[in-house]
């Protein structure tokens with residue numbers, strides 16, 4: 001049973017029945033899922049949501065599946081962590097972390113989008129799935145496809161972190177490395193879906209896939225007692241997640257589940273070495289000038305972001321702002337989060353921490369703002385980006401141990 005009304009073109013408004021479609025046939029604009037919100041409001045109450053098992057499927061009326069999900073059943077319901085120690089360092093009294101570094105099954109927020117897309121591929125009875133990926137989506141699509149018993153074709157740029165490559169091929173995926181950056185990979189994938197009867201999650205399944213990101217917004221609001229925080233900081237690659245968190249919060253408001261009359265100010269974060277959306281926001285325009293990525297934050301390295309135009313619009317509309325962080329600042333951000341909160345995030349999370357620091361310094365986020373930072377990926381996947389520590393082994397003797405400490409520590 002589904003509450004989906006139509007697929008609707010975001011540009012010209014043309015409506016389509018639910019089917020496999022990459023974009024509008026008239027204007028090539030992106031398609032978005034539209035729902036019967038009145039009917040959803042009748043059935044989806046706070047109590048109903050609270051009574052369901054903890055996963056993204058608690059909000060299934062707001063997701064585009066016809067039938068019950070088969071894979072990704074434990075995806076979502078990630079912790080919202082109160083971060084007092086990090087808050088003190090940054091100067092925020094009321095700071096929370098949405099920790100998707102421990103999402104299931106592959107330790108990034110991409111598990112939310114891939115779960116919806118792979119289940120949709122099963123409903124469409126597609127014979128194979130695939131994606132273009134900067135790393136985390138590759139991991140997640142390969143894992144969920146394996147669990148669904150579907151073959152997967154995963155295309156990645158040739159400069160990805162070793163751990164993300166291994167954590168894709170282990171699932172038996174057909175992993176294809178492409179000479180060039182993500183934008184070249186993405187163009188190739190568009191040609192592949194024109195020729196083969198496959199579902200590429202971020203190409204012809206994109207309208208469904210993208211809906212999965214809304215669940216991060218739903219969870220943040222529910223975990224705060226059905227409140228929208230004052231500010232949310234979100235790392236951006238294609239610019240999809242930030243737009244869907246915004247859409248998700250506005251949907252909760254529309255169906256009467258949110259206590260606030262306004263939704264959050266949204267702040268976008270990118271690496272300085274790949275900042276086309278930040279650049280557009282700062283120029284006061286939605287027109288994206290594509291860049292050639294050069295950053296350690298490879299999961300965010302999309303030079304020509306598919307949803308950049310919309311992200312650059314909604315950020316100022318929400319009252320938020322956008323900032324970027326250099327590679328050394330990203331590493332510092334990863335270390336600061338680990339040392340203050342015991343959470344090890346990947347480079348994208350380092351971008352979020354570093355950018356939040358700047359937004360505080362600029363007065364864009366105030367110390368009293370209820371602020372949530374989206375920690376979207378796990379640090380064990382991007383060890384390559386961190387300084388390598390070489391440790392000298394000691395003799396298994398107490399004297400050697402004390403010598404290794406350099407005589408700084410004294411037993412009282």
Ligand SMILES: *Cc1c(COP(=O)(O)O)cnc(C)c1O
Pocket residue numbers: 108109110136137235236237238239240241242299300346348349376377
């Ligand atoms: C893909 C990704 C993002 C950004 O996602 P978009 O929806 O493309 O903007 C953020 N963080 C991590 C770790 C990612 O893998």
Ligand SMILES: [Zn+2]
Pocket residue numbers: 009010011012013014024025026027028029
């Ligand atoms: Zn159109």
